[in-house]
Amino acid sequence: MTFGRSDYRAVIVGAGIVGLYTAYHLAKAGERRLLIVDRGRLSAGGSGRNGGGVRQQWETRSTIRLAREAVMAYRRFGREFGHNLWFRQGGYLFLAGTAEELERLGRVREAGRAEGLPVRLVDVAEVEGLVDGIAPGTNVGGCYLASDGTLYPYPAVWGLYEAVRGLGVEVAFGVDAFDVRRDERGGIAALKTSAGEARSPTVVNAAGGWSGEFSRRCGLEVPNVATRHEIFATEPMKAFLEPMVVRVSDGLYVSQSMRGELVGGLTVPHRPGTDAGVPSSPRFMSAMAGALLGLLPRLAGLGVLRSWAGFYDDTPDGFPVIGEDPRLAGFVHANGFGGHGFMLAPSASRRVAAAVLHEPLDLDPQEFSPARFLGPGAAPSSERLQLG
Amino acid sequence: MAVAPSRRFRFGRSEVDARPGETILAALARRGWPSLTRSIRYHRPRGPFCGVGHCTGCLVRVNGVPNVRACRREARAGDIVRTENSWPSARVDLLGSLDFLLPHGVDTVHGLRRPSWAAPLYQRIGRRLAGFGRVPDPPTAPTPARSRTVTADVTVVGAGRTGCEVAEAIVRAGARPVVLDRRGAEDLPDAGALPGAELLPGTTASFLNPPGADRRTPFTLLAVDTDARGVLVRSRSVVVATGAYDGALLFEGGDRPGVVTADLALSKVTLPWKETVVVGGGARAKEVVSRLGHDVRAVVAFGEISPELADVAAGLGVLLYPRSRVVRSLGHGHVRGLELARRDGGGAFRLRCRTVVLAHRRLPNSQLAFQAGARRHWVDPPGAYYPEVDDSGRSSVPGMFVVGSAAVPTSRAGPRADRTASAVLGGGGSPGPSDPSAAWPSEIIPYYRELLRERRRGKWVVCPCEDVLLDELEAAVRRGYRGIELGMRYTGVGTGLCQGRYCLPEAILLLSILEGRSPGEVGYVTQRPPLEPAPLAALAALEGELASEGAA
Numbered sequence: 001m002t003f004g005r006s007d008y009r010a011v012i013v014g015a016g017i018v019g020l021y022t023a024y025h026l027a028k029a030g031e032r033r034l035l036i037v038d039r040g041r042l043s044a045g046g047s048g049r050n051g052g053g054v055r056q057q058w059e060t061r062s063t064i065r066l067a068r069e070a071v072m073a074y075r076r077f078g079r080e081f082g083h084n085l086w087f088r089q090g091g092y093l094f095l096a097g098t099a100e101e102l103e104r105l106g107r108v109r110e111a112g113r114a115e116g117l118p119v120r121l122v123d124v125a126e127v128e129g130l131v132d133g134i135a136p137g138t139n140v141g142g143c144y145l146a147s148d149g150t151l152y153p154y155p156a157v158w159g160l161y162e163a164v165r166g167l168g169v170e171v172a173f174g175v176d177a178f179d180v181r182r183d184e185r186g187g188i189a190a191l192k193t194s195a196g197e198a199r200s201p202t203v204v205n206a207a208g209g210w211s212g213e214f215s216r217r218c219g220l221e222v223p224n225v226a227t228r229h230e231i232f233a234t235e236p237m238k239a240f241l242e243p244m245v246v247r248v249s250d251g252l253y254v255s256q257s258m259r260g261e262l263v264g265g266l267t268v269p270h271r272p273g274t275d276a277g278v279p280s281s282p283r284f285m286s287a288m289a290g291a292l293l294g295l296l297p298r299l300a301g302l303g304v305l306r307s308w309a310g311f312y313d314d315t316p317d318g319f320p321v322i323g324e325d326p327r328l329a330g331f332v333h334a335n336g337f338g339g340h341g342f343m344l345a346p347s348a349s350r351r352v353a354a355a356v357l358h359e360p361l362d363l364d365p366q367e368f369s370p371a372r373f374l375g376p377g378a379a380p381s382s383e384r385l386q387l388g
Numbered sequence: 389m390a391v392a393p394s395r396r397f398r399f400g401r402s403e404v405d406a407r408p409g410e411t412i413l414a415a416l417a418r419r420g421w422p423s424l425t426r427s428i429r430y431h432r433p434r435g436p437f438c439g440v441g442h443c444t445g446c447l448v449r450v451n452g453v454p455n456v457r458a459c460r461r462e463a464r465a466g467d468i469v470r471t472e473n474s475w476p477s478a479r480v481d482l483l484g485s486l487d488f489l490l491p492h493g494v495d496t497v498h499g500l501r502r503p504s505w506a507a508p509l510y511q512r513i514g515r516r517l518a519g520f521g522r523v524p525d526p527p528t529a530p531t532p533a534r535s536r537t538v539t540a541d542v543t544v545v546g547a548g549r550t551g552c553e554v555a556e557a558i559v560r561a562g563a564r565p566v567v568l569d570r571r572g573a574e575d576l577p578d579a580g581a582l583p584g585a586e587l588l589p590g591t592t593a594s595f596l597n598p599p600g601a602d603r604r605t606p607f608t609l610l611a612v613d614t615d616a617r618g619v620l621v622r623s624r625s626v627v628v629a630t631g632a633y634d635g636a637l638l639f640e641g642g643d644r645p646g647v648v649t650a651d652l653a654l655s656k657v658t659l660p661w662k663e664t665v666v667v668g669g670g671a672r673a674k675e676v677v678s679r680l681g682h683d684v685r686a687v688v689a690f691g692e693i694s695p696e697l698a699d700v701a702a703g704l705g706v707l708l709y710p711r712s713r714v715v716r717s718l719g720h721g722h723v724r725g726l727e728l729a730r731r732d733g734g735g736a737f738r739l740r741c742r743t744v745v746l747a748h749r750r751l752p753n754s755q756l757a758f759q760a761g762a763r764r765h766w767v768d769p770p771g772a773y774y775p776e777v778d779d780s781g782r783s784s785v786p787g788m789f790v791v792g793s794a795a796v797p798t799s800r801a802g803p804r805a806d807r808t809a810s811a812v813l814g815g816g817g818s819p820g821p822s823d824p825s826a827a828w829p830s831e832i833i834p835y836y837r838e839l840l841r842e843r844r845r846g847k848w849v850v851c852p853c854e855d856v857l858l859d860e861l862e863a864a865v866r867r868g869y870r871g872i873e874l875g876m877r878y879t880g881v882g883t884g885l886c887q888g889r890y891c892l893p894e895a896i897l898l899l900s901i902l903e904g905r906s907p908g909e910v911g912y913v914t915q916r917p918p919l920e921p922a923p924l925a926a927l928a929a930l931e932g933e934l935a936s937e938g939a940a
Contacts, residue, residue, distance in 0.1 A: 238518070
């Protein structure tokens with residue numbers, strides 16, 4: 001037994017942004033007996049590998065609400081946690097290449113408007129004004145919201161980590177969680193880890209890319225799939241690009257960070273699963289370079305500085321999984337964010353904490369409940385704006 | 389009398405003549421020390437430092453493209469070269485006042501968020517100041533996508549002495565290697581006689597992707613040539629012969645113009661070397677003293693000065709300061725002197741000089757091997773990570789060999805070329821025992837420990853590319869972010885344009901002292917690909933070639 005207490009109110013698997021925020025909300029609600037275990041170190045997973053985009057343009061009402069709340073949380077993060085995220089609200093611009101894509105963006109605009117967000121459809125001339133030097137003929141217009149933005153993920157992780165530690169939450173790194181021990185009533189008695197057992201009636205699966213693996217280790221079949229995605233950053237330049245630009249057709253996204261680097265990604269298919277680790281691939285580097293040059297030809301001579309990869313935790317319908325698993329009392333899901341964990345974490349984690357405390361959730365169960373994948377009426381895969 | 393054809397280019401408002409084959413830096417250096425750029429955060433004066441295309445000391449804008457390294461770019465007639473990241477000029481930059489206004493730097497992790505109404509203002513200012521050059525000018529003509537694919541039995545990366553010896557041995561054994569080197573053909577004296585090998589000069593290796601676990605795919609090497617063409621080399625085996633480079637040294641004002649590495653001092657760039665102080669007491673320092681001759685004023689070494697170096701120095705009337713510590717550089721812009729202290733007691737003293745050449749530590753250029761997954765081990769001296777290799781150079785990655793000074797410290801004999809060649813072509817086999825690293829007494833760690841103990845407050849720049857200060861590393865450790873992986877993310881050390889080549893080796897040593905544990909426990913950061921900034925056009929040109937590769 002290497003943990004600080006003999007038993008806990010809840011053990012959270014994963015010290016990423018979702019796990020840390022969940023612990024923070026629980027600790028603020030008065031829970032002190034909390035443990036977070038993580039197989040790696042701080043910022044080693046998706047929370048240290050994402051592109052830092054935070055947007056509110058979505059197709060469904062509950063996601064838009066979560067995203068709006070998250071933007072508010074990140075705006076006050078500096079005051080609350082004493083760390084500067086450099087959250088820059090330079091907008092998000094979705095680019096449509098065809099009339100059909102533009103129509104789809106029209107639905108995004110409608111959904112946003114219904115929630116009171118000033119999402120605008122922009123024409124080619126406006127796009128050219130927003131993206132200096134964009135190649136002609138690459139778009140037929142787009143969809144834009146000025147209050148979306150980008151931030152630095154690291155300070156968010158540092159700030160939360162220091163805050164939860166200050167609230168008495170125990171955080172153990174280098175500890176692999178491999179199963180739960182069930183009690184005689186079919187609930188959870190303890191989490192089994194490489195550092196011994198941690199007694200707790202509640203286990204939160206916030207393991208990001210490894211969450212599907214962890215659920216399955218606990219005997220729960222889930223549809224989560226880890227997919228490898230890559231990003232590269234160019235040499236730093238003086239500021240020239242305000243918004244995050246996302247192309248609907250191929251998922252190309254790019255923004256200019258506060259350091260002046262262009263940071264962006266593009267999906268190239270890799271074999272799913274976490275076995276191969278997160279190496280960069282030559283295929284991505286060349287495909288991304290080609291896509292970026294197609295959009296901004298003036299960058300031809302600019303150097304790519306570094307590239308890296310991380311896992312998305314994907315679900316069949318592209319929605320996250322939040323709430324208690326109906327098959328195992330005390331097993332709470334906080335996963336399936338599909339590459340959007342960072343942008344939804346502050347608000348989604350509030351619901352995770354509520355699920356731990358058995359408080360009612362204000363989320364559409366069709367979109368977020370783990371039950372939607374179970375039984376004959378399981379949720380079908382659906383096409384969704386899973387970009388940027 | 390025949391006059392060599394000149395290549396006249398424009399630098400700011402003046403015209404400069406370059407000789408054929410000469411780099412922009414070499415041409416500018418003939419007129420005196422050039423001021424080409426300012427540092428990224430505090431606009432500190434900077435000058436050429438490494439001379440081998442890694443540091444950020446000579447970034448210029450050439451024909452509308454920012455962040456071009458003047459030491460690597462050959463001057464062409466009609467080039468338009470400008471300085472950037474400074475106003476009105478790199479020599480007199482009004483933003484240099486930031487350096488005085490922020491004597492202890494700026495805390496970007498916690499600072500600049502109060503009052504909250506001012507945060508957008510801080511962001512606007514910060515964003516305007518960030519970055520080196522301005523965005524590239526729009527192209528006048530579309531850039532043609534040019535690429536080249538080569539398939540070979542063996543790829544040898546590096547055409548220095550060892551690389552060429554191995555390539556020759558491979559040719560003798562009946563195979564045809566491809567040999568690439570980032571330097572131009574005229575800078576590769578050993579590659580002159582390589583019949584039977586395909587030589588790709590001016591080709592920089594960016595990314596070495598090892599075969600999959602099933603070994604059905606070969607090694608894929610992404611490279612870029614001097615014409616910004618993408619080069620793809622596929623081979624069953626790779627020999628990494630990328631050599632060594634001269635490391636940096638931490639001291640106050642160590643990032644000033646005039647402080648350079650031995651790589652630059654021994655390059656073809658002729659700077660005004662008058663009144664030079666050489667740091668280092670071994671073979672590399674002797675090389676520098678022999679080359680610069682009467683321009684050398686003094687030799688400063690952490691420990692003893694080797695008898696061979698002392699002999700050369702005596703003939704030139706060079707002052708010798710063994711067992712000494714470099715405390716700080718003197719002057720405002722360019723170095724005007726050094727403050728030194730005897731390590732065995734006694735007060736600090738000053739030495740007038742115009743150039744400081746760092747020749748104290750040769751570090752392995754083995755990043756390509758680490759990137760491909762080679763296991764590493766700590767070797768002290770020189771106090772750096774080396775790939776684990778057996779006596780043929782075989783690494784832990786099947787099919788990859790590391791030889792020469794990228795594999796073992798320069799003071800030791802590396803794998804023999806014929807043995808490497810037969811192991812490469814023999815294939816199979818498992819990695820043999822690695823070279824046992826003797827627990828030699830370290831020189832650099834005790835040195836830094838003394839320096840940290842006696843330092844005064846001030847800007848000690850650990851990472852010149854990103855202007856990361858020693859204070860920031862200390863703050864990270866104090867807050868519990870231990871190890872180089874977290875230290876890098878917390879402070880930004882090692883995330884700049886040199887990919888950490890100059891700051892990470894020092895940061896590992898400093899963290900080991902600050903955290904009170906061994907460098908092995910502090911860890912290592914594997915450089916993310918590409919190893920050197922690779923132009924988008926060159927990478928994009930390889931798209932068609934790589935798209936056919938299956939998901940891996």
